[in-house]
Amino acid sequence: MNRREALQGFLGFLAGSPLLRGQRDLPYSDHLVPGLEELVNVFEFEPICKMRLPRQNYDFIAGGVDNEWSLRHNRDAFDKIMFRPRMLVNASNLDLSLTLFGDKVSCPILVAPTAGHGLATPEGELATARAAASVETIQILSTNSSQPLEKVAAATSFPKWFQLYPGPDLEGTWERVQRAKDSGFKTIVLTVDAGYSSHRERLLRNRVRAQVPSGTSTTPQARRRRDESEPPSRPSVYGLGTTLVHRLDWSFFDDLKKRAGLPVLIKGILTAEDAELAVKHGADGIVVSNHGARYLEYAPATIEVLPEIVAVVNRKMPVLIDSGFRRGTDVLKALALGATAVCVGRPPLWGLGAFGEAGAKRVLELLRTELALAMGLCGKANLAQIDRTLLRMM
Numbered sequence: 001m002n003r004r005e006a007l008q009g010f011l012g013f014l015a016g017s018p019l020l021r022g023q024r025d026l027p028y029s030d031h032l033v034p035g036l037e038e039l040v041n042v043f044e045f046e047p048i049c050k051m052r053l054p055r056q057n058y059d060f061i062a063g064g065v066d067n068e069w070s071l072r073h074n075r076d077a078f079d080k081i082m083f084r085p086r087m088l089v090n091a092s093n094l095d096l097s098l099t100l101f102g103d104k105v106s107c108p109i110l111v112a113p114t115a116g117h118g119l120a121t122p123e124g125e126l127a128t129a130r131a132a133a134s135v136e137t138i139q140i141l142s143t144n145s146s147q148p149l150e151k152v153a154a155a156t157s158f159p160k161w162f163q164l165y166p167g168p169d170l171e172g173t174w175e176r177v178q179r180a181k182d183s184g185f186k187t188i189v190l191t192v193d194a195g196y197s198s199h200r201e202r203l204l205r206n207r208v209r210a211q212v213p214s215g216t217s218t219t220p221q222a223r224r225r226r227d228e229s230e231p232p233s234r235p236s237v238y239g240l241g242t243t244l245v246h247r248l249d250w251s252f253f254d255d256l257k258k259r260a261g262l263p264v265l266i267k268g269i270l271t272a273e274d275a276e277l278a279v280k281h282g283a284d285g286i287v288v289s290n291h292g293a294r295y296l297e298y299a300p301a302t303i304e305v306l307p308e309i310v311a312v313v314n315r316k317m318p319v320l321i322d323s324g325f326r327r328g329t330d331v332l333k334a335l336a337l338g339a340t341a342v343c344v345g346r347p348p349l350w351g352l353g354a355f356g357e358a359g360a361k362r363v364l365e366l367l368r369t370e371l372a373l374a375m376g377l378c379g380k381a382n383l384a385q386i387d388r389t390l391l392r393m394m
């Protein structure tokens, strides 16, 4: 056996090992890094991203909170659901497209709002905007974008949504909303699950904090407040910092809804009770999310709470979902449970960190292709044909 065969055998052994759950830790080293076209699923981008980015940047993207139980559980929850595929159905003309708030997208997979894409690639959110537009899907731009929102809006003509963190000052918050509206963003996505700073131990252990550049909050007041609220560069353990305006409650949402003049979605809903309130307060949509397991440890996996939420929303508004989606089959499971579309957070960042814009584009293409394949094999030619009867719960 020569060296190459021995290495191949070893890699094959590792790839089959239950220790590498979800293929998160494929053993790449510098001279073995595969090219973009060789990667077969989105997991394979993560180790390359990890290898290519400074440690603190990678940890900022990867981390959950505390023991990272919710982070693991977000993935494990998908394993409790199987399919009931139908045969001898003509699914030869696959159509994954859907229309959201008047805009047609090629598939029900959107780019979730994530902060500081400049940590992953120099052009940051501009690269993401082009990647999303090239697969004809929506990018939700984070308040904490590393590029000014106007520049991202102008990067492509494809529709984009703006994610809002309210605060720390109210005036800066309304100004952000106005800027997003003036720049042509089509909806506001209000994030409601991050009222306190979170305990991300990977970051606390690192001696250097990832410096998330921000291109969005540009009023002098907002900038001063932000600087004041920035923790020192060596993060302190258990800082109990509130990060948002003092009254992030339903009355804030009502004010936002009046001012925005755009559809407003609420991101971070995890219970039927809150979904019901969202309907009552006239939300235009919700995103069922545990923020990628980055705030409350022991938050449930979103796929587990989706059924109770879909039941109370009862098709009155779109129900989007994120947190842990890595496979086309994950997306199909959520659609079958009644989600309108799925957002992905870390995967496009892995793509950006590993191969820049081309990597983010490939990640989205892989997910779309996997979804198409799973739909075809289940006998579902379009999204309207997908329903709960497709699933078998363990």
Ligand SMILES: Cc1cc2nc3c(=O)[nH]c(=O)nc-3n(C[C@H](O)[C@H](O)[C@H](O)COP(=O)(O)O)c2cc1C
Pocket: 060, 061, 062, 074, 112, 113, 114, 115, 142, 143, 144, 163, 191, 267, 289, 290, 291, 292, 293, 294, 322, 323, 324, 325, 343, 344, 345, 346, 347
């Ligand atoms: C690096 C990173 C930064 C994030 N920044 C934001 C943000 O600025 N605003 C927000 O609403 N959510 C933010 N999120 C949460 C995502 O919108 C989304 O809920 C989450 O990433 C979905 O989980 P996934 O990463 O497992 O796909 C962030 C997530 C990550 C991983």
